[in-house]
Amino acid sequence: xxxxxxxxxxxxxxxxxxxxxxxxxxxPSLGFANQGSRKQRLVVVFSPNGIFPDTFWPDEEGEDFQLxxxxxxxxxxxxxxxxxxxxxxxxxxxxxxxxRGIGCLLTGAELFPGNIQGGSHTPAGWASGVSIDQEIKxxxxxxxxxRTRFGSLEFGVMVPDRADTWTRxxxxxxxxxxxxxxxxxxxxxxxxGRLKDQESLRSILDDLKDDLVKVRSAVSAEDRxxxxxxxxxxxxxxxQLASAGDIKDVGHAVPELEPGLDEAENDDMPRISKQxxxxxxxxxxxxxxxxxxxxxxxxxxxxxxxWIGIDEGHHELSHEPDSNEDAVDxxxxxxxxxxxxxxxxxxxxxxxxxxxGEGTMLDNTTIVWTNxxxxxxxxxxxxxxxxxVGGGLGFKMGRSLKYKxxxxxxxxxxxxxxxxxxxxxxxxxxxxxxGPLPNLT
Numbered sequence: 001x002x003x004x005x006x007x008x009x010x011x012x013x014x015x016x017x018x019x020x021x022x023x024x025x026x027x028p029s030l031g032f033a034n035q036g037s038r039k040q041r042l043v044v045v046f047s048p049n050g051i052f053p054d055t056f057w058p059d060e061e062g063e064d065f066q067l068x069x070x071x072x073x074x075x076x077x078x079x080x081x082x083x084x085x086x087x088x089x090x091x092x093x094x095x096x097x098x099x100r101g102i103g104c105l106l107t108g109a110e111l112f113p114g115n116i117q118g119g120s121h122t123p124a125g126w127a128s129g130v131s132i133d134q135e136i137k138x139x140x141x142x143x144x145x146x147r148t149r150f151g152s153l154e155f156g157v158m159v160p161d162r163a164d165t166w167t168r169x170x171x172x173x174x175x176x177x178x179x180x181x182x183x184x185x186x187x188x189x190x191x192x193g194r195l196k197d198q199e200s201l202r203s204i205l206d207d208l209k210d211d212l213v214k215v216r217s218a219v220s221a222e223d224r225x226x227x228x229x230x231x232x233x234x235x236x237x238x239x240q241l242a243s244a245g246d247i248k249d250v251g252h253a254v255p256e257l258e259p260g261l262d263e264a265e266n267d268d269m270p271r272i273s274k275q276x277x278x279x280x281x282x283x284x285x286x287x288x289x290x291x292x293x294x295x296x297x298x299x300x301x302x303x304x305x306x307w308i309g310i311d312e313g314h315h316e317l318s319h320e321p322d323s324n325e326d327a328v329d330x331x332x333x334x335x336x337x338x339x340x341x342x343x344x345x346x347x348x349x350x351x352x353x354x355x356x357g358e359g360t361m362l363d364n365t366t367i368v369w370t371n372x373x374x375x376x377x378x379x380x381x382x383x384x385x386x387x388x389v390g391g392g393l394g395f396k397m398g399r400s401l402k403y404k405x406x407x408x409x410x411x412x413x414x415x416x417x418x419x420x421x422x423x424x425x426x427x428x429x430x431x432x433x434x435g436p437l438p439n440l441t
Contacts, residue, residue: 014218016211022192023208023230024215025149026287027223028356037145038357040392040419041284041365043345044106044133045294046169047338048301049318050373051385055332057085058400065400070335073343074389077350079398080362082388082440086403087411088374089381090431095124097379099165101372102299105384106131107171108409108427116165119379124165129427131171132412134178137291139421152291153283155187155276156180158265159298166299169372180295184275185241191283192234205235226285226355233282240275266303269296273341281348284365285355294345296338299372308333318376331376342369346389359391366392368415384408393418395440407431414440 011018051070058065065083067075074081091100093110096118103111107129114125130138137152152170159182160167168177181187192204205212212231216224265272273296280292297303302313310317310330317334320327349362357364367389374383382405388395393415409427414436416423425432 014214016214020208020211026355027219039364041290043292043367045342045369047296048299049315050376051335052328052331058083061400061402063399069332070339073339077346077389080389082397083400084386087384087386087406087408089384089408094122096121097381098299099124102169103127103165105372106169108412126175126177127171128174130173132415133170133291133293134172136419148287148289150289153289154178154180154293155280156182156295157273158269170293187279270307277345305334308337363391366390410437
């Protein structure tokens with residue numbers, strides 16, 4: 001089929017409305033989908049309050065390693081997993097370690113002075129630099145061959161309504177925090193732009209069915225399959241959002257949560273997480289973006305994971321001493337649940353063929369699961385957890401690597417270089433050393 005000159009020409013020729021564009025942008029035979037080279041994708045997944053080292057870090061180094069209990073959900077993807085021990089956040093300055101932990105995690109830059117008081121440290125404001133996800137997004141958006149509709153998408157789960165240094169990890173630039181969308185309904189509305197409010201949820205596809213029939217007649221058999229899969233997902237997501245309605249009473253008394261958190265939303269975290277992951281995978285399949293973040297709660301996050309039998313808040317448990325065996329068990333279970341979210345994302349990507357390309361979407365996507373602290377009760381910024389899954393960055397996977405006091409700015413540089421963005425410094429240049437982290441490829 002001859003390449004259509006522009007999206008506008010195609011829409012005009014078939015007489016379809018612009019609302020159909022989200023369904024056709026990634027159909028390879030139309031020439032809209034930037035099919036010239038392999039699509040690389042990056043997802044940064046955040047969970048808070050550090051980990052418990054003994055049940056997280058593999059003892060072994062190299063390819064022959066065993067996954068500890070927290071990482072066990074990644075067993076099906078062990079050959080596509082890279083565990084990086086010894087990567088440290090050396091950025092100092094204003095703010096407590098929770099604040100600097102999340103604010104410097106993706107920026108590698110100090111926090112501005114501010115009026116947000118944390119712990120016993122000095123108060124601080126927002127981060128003073130762009131985050132690596134946005135740096136890579138800007139690089140991709142500058143080239144027509146890698147440009148996408150949104151560039152990046154910022155997903156969340158139970159992120160507090162308040163906006164402060166503890167609740168933001170992505171930055172469009174200095175003093176420019178990005179707010180994650182933690183409501184699947186709002187994210188669905190952003191992606192398709194047709195909904196007004198949850199009470200009047202109506203079918204997008206009912207409005208567009210005539211236009212989609214016209215598109216089907218003008219594309220290849222493979223593109224018709226992709227279009228049908230996309231439309232099926234949208235229909236199913238509409239039904240899920242409509243049936244969820246208001247979150248029902250959980251059926252038992254619930255403890256008081258920290259200010260700004262909703263009790264019903266807390267208990268609905270598993271459903272919200274699944275819907276957000278499904279939306280993310282579909283947005284990648286539709287090539288809406290090639291960079292995403294997935295922020296589960298926030299630094300100092302205090303979810304109460306009653307669905308796995310834990311009534312205490314995560315943050316308060318993270319402060320318990322190592323000698324408290326009950327707390328260690330609960331922290332291990334909490335972080336295992338976070339890992340299960342990463343594993344579900346990997347599974348969805350692995351079972352989705354790469355649209356217009358080879359292999360699966362996991363072959364072309366790297367998930368980076370990380371945290372603001374190395375360990376909760378010490379508040380250390382050493383040994384920050386970095387677990388990578390998937391082939392998007394071209395790193396050599398299926399390994400456990402142990403570094404010695406490696407600056408995390410160098411890892412951020414490695415992410416940029418993997419996309420062909422050969423910047424020499426990122427964040428504070430004092431921590432960029434000799435460039436990207438060694439031994440990743």
